[in-house]
Amino acid sequence: MFSSSVSKRTVLVSILAVVALQLFFIRSVTSVNETNAYLYHKCFEKDGKYKPKSLYEENINFLISNVWKNASVKDYIYGIEGERPNTAYLAIQCRGDSYGSKCDTCRATAYSELRKRCPMNKGAIIWFDRCLLKISPNTFQKKVDLKNKFYMYNNRKKVRDPVSFNAKTKTLLTKLKKEATRGGPEREFEVYWLYEQADMKLDGKMKLYGMVQCTRDIGQKGCEKCLDTIIGELPNCCDGKEGGRVVSGSCNFRYEIYPFLDTKR
Known part of the structure; x- marks a missing residue:
């Protein structure tokens, strides 16, 4: 590994x-632990696509920039923004030993890479060595x-x-x-x-x-x-x-x- x-x-x-x-x-x-290696991603094609500058994109952008910023504990965040049919759900989980700036950096990297690898997908998930990021138009809280x-x-x-x-x-x-x-x-x-x-x-x-x-x-x-x-x-x-x-x-x-x-x- x-x-x-x-x-x-x-x-x-x-x-x-x-x-x-x-x-x-x-x-x-091939990687070194400090580099926070990219592991894998999956675009949820069944969830459909959103258009640039749409309400769904605004809701996702709001979650990634504001919910994380205002959270008291920043190693796990679950956020909801907007009303149907443009409700956006987002979860960020950092590895248990990745806190502070390491978690912040992984979160920012994960969101940037997810947008590149799954452009305009309403639902997607990406894993890095130090964190995972998941977005969806449907709730996934408490669902294994x-x-x-x-x-x-x-x-x-x-x-x-x-x-x-x-x-x-x-x-x-x-x-x-x-x-x-x-x-x-x-x-x-x-x-x-x-x-x-x-x-x-x-x-x-x-x-x-x-x-x-x-x-x-x-x-x-x-x-x-x-x-x-x-x-x-x-x-x-x-x-x-x-x-x-x-x-x-x-x-x-x-x-x-x-x-x-x-x-x-």
Whole structure:
């Protein structure tokens, strides 16, 4: 995957359905963690197009410039603007360790790139290493999005003992899921982080590093469902690979055998 010091080649595979996993494309990506690499995007053609200087475009522009600016917490934003048929919905989620200027920069980059890659599309989603951005003419709050999904894995040779490594990877990610969603009844998404990171000792001096995260609008129960689903896809995405991730519109996980997150605020 991506390292802060060494650039590694990866393979990106798109998953078009929750149950039937269909190969969409294979693409090599080379990056360094600090560059906030572009990962993938999808234009929702069924949502239609908007015209330049239309009410829908004004509403999207308002959300991207004003809702973010006025928000008290700026790592996750869900906004609504306008009346039907020009209502616009927008969500921005920054990675749990990407705060302050890193989150601001990713948000600005994501919006600029989304407009280039999905020009005039009313609905679209784009993922970067540090954030995701989603726009739509329809509400998606509290709806678990497992349809828009892809995975990435480290293209190096497999580990020596893939069976043991796979088991330890699943154990770590399952533990992180429980930590990220711990607590009693479901809480409001504004105060429920739905993010966790940790490491696990492997043989010798090696460590396994992992993280899980959900968009806060889906809440505790939705996050559990989302993470259970993508963690269950480990054999399909990353069998014996030294690093990998599954990313959807509502949740994602990543693991590596090297540190890949910022640990200091």
